[in-house]
Amino acid sequence: MNFTHEHQSLYDTTKKFVETEINPHVVEWEEAGLWPAHEVLKKMGDLGLLGISKPEAVGGLGLDYSYQVAFAEALGFCTCGGLPMAIGVQTDMATPALARFGSDYLKENFLKPAISGDQVAAIAVSEPGAGSDVAGIKTVARRVGDEYVISGSKMWITNGTQADWACLLANTGDAGADRHGSKSLIVVPLDAKGVDRKTKLDKLGQRSSDTALIFLDDVRVPVRNLIGEEGKGFVYQMQQFQEERLFLSASIIAAMERVLDDTAAYTRQRQAFGQSVLDNQYVQFRLSELKTEVEALRALTYRATDELVAGREASLLCSMAKLKSGRLARELTDACLQFWGGQGYMCESSVSQFYRDLRLHSIGGGADEVMLGIISKRLGYGGKRKAG
């Protein structure tokens, strides 16, 4: 990935925004369990940051995905993991399929306002009974006249308590007969009658990002809210996952580097057994090794980006980057927390913040095991699992 002057300028703007408009409020938002999504996203929309790789016709910049990766990487300067994730939902999880396959009507009424920052978006795929097993969802959208009548529930929905709409995956066909060809993506306004999203979930980390359990009880949505074709929802979602996974990988690189830097600084001044903790070669070597791993992750993420930008099949490398980033985040925050000792166990330390916040990355956006499944299949090791 070639970091041009324009990439660098975008990166600098994003970093400055994060450090000035987000970081001073993180402690407050973490405590409140909520971030002011409309306010923050509007400011970002004004700077042109929410439609970097979206078409110009809908208010985007029409740039290739390498710019989006530069943006995601700069978001990693947030002092928490919740905000990059919540912003990423708006830019890379709820909107790619809409941009690719949505009708002019949908783009005008939902995509454009998401890019300008006037509306907050959510992605509603997971359910209480189906997370990474996307095809296992139970929510049903029955067609009645020119409406879909949607019933079911959606779990772990980021931005769910305040989003204006959700890109929702539902069964529009017979899931028993065709697990994959029965799904559709539908734009559901979350102020619609029958939507109950009062349940804000209590999480281990990412606390500033609100997460909802959403119940849908005979929610009526016009058929024109269907994204693309009926029955293609699963395919669209799988495609949409490429951006999501690349975004997730890029968005935590700087956070991991922050943890390493903070750990070096803390252990340098922390005295134990007559010397600073960092004077132990074991600590120096471990931090050096982890820093090397982070650089390797960055290289992998950039390479996956190049493949995606070149229009080649990128799911293998995107899945590898996603797997590696989630695993490395766990390994790195755990190793660093150990070096901090008791102080690392305190909520005020950056290492404990990211220990909790980044733990999600091995679960959300497709768990590590799902990534391994995709990689195995792409490499031809397996993939002959029962049709499912």
Place this chain on the structure above:
Amino acid sequence: MKALVSVKRVVDYNVRIQVKPDGSGVVTDGVKFSMNPFDEIAMEEAVRLKEKGKITEIIAVTIGGAKCEETLRTALAFGADRAVHVKEEGDIQPLTAAKALAAVFKKEGANLFLLGKQAIDDDANQTGQMVAALLDLPQATFASKVELEAAKVTVTREVDAGLETLELDLPAIVTTDLRLNEPRYLKLPDIMKAKKKPLEAISFESLGVTAAAGLKTAKVSAPPKRSKGVMVKTVDELVSALKAKGLV
């Protein structure tokens, strides 16, 4: 009304500066560069004056090698209408820079020259003053407030005794201080548009400037390392230690 703004490419203020082992300068390989923060303030002020309708055209200028084009692109993203790149490699001393900038100011027929009070790399704090002297124009340095009228500019400047207000006839030179404004975030659409704005490359020769070599850098060295402190147990001990060093 035309404003000229000069912008310098300097090592980014976040970079931890390292001196080259041979003492000839500081390490610049693989180091992040950005626009001199004081010049950013000058750029921001020019854009605000244009937004208020006081200025019709902003021209950004820089002196330096090929990489300096990036700094000009940043200025264009801020809102400069076009840019002039005085393309010269190598070390450029303040007097040479001032001569070249004065020549550009004259050539462009600009009314107001805004620039940072100093660049954070050499902290020379000479360029604006020398440009004013070379052109025999009024100058106001360390501006913390700038008000532009049709034929004059009123500048509030920070001095030791407080705030001083100067009224200058145009054309004039104004150098900007930290508290003048807060530079905006560059918007992504503006960053992309900047790529297509006009950028003209010229040379010292075309400006009739010859590089002066009045100054020679003898040696660059890092500040002395702080030596290890001494722990004192009581206030009395502290006082006598300070006295022994002649500090109280």
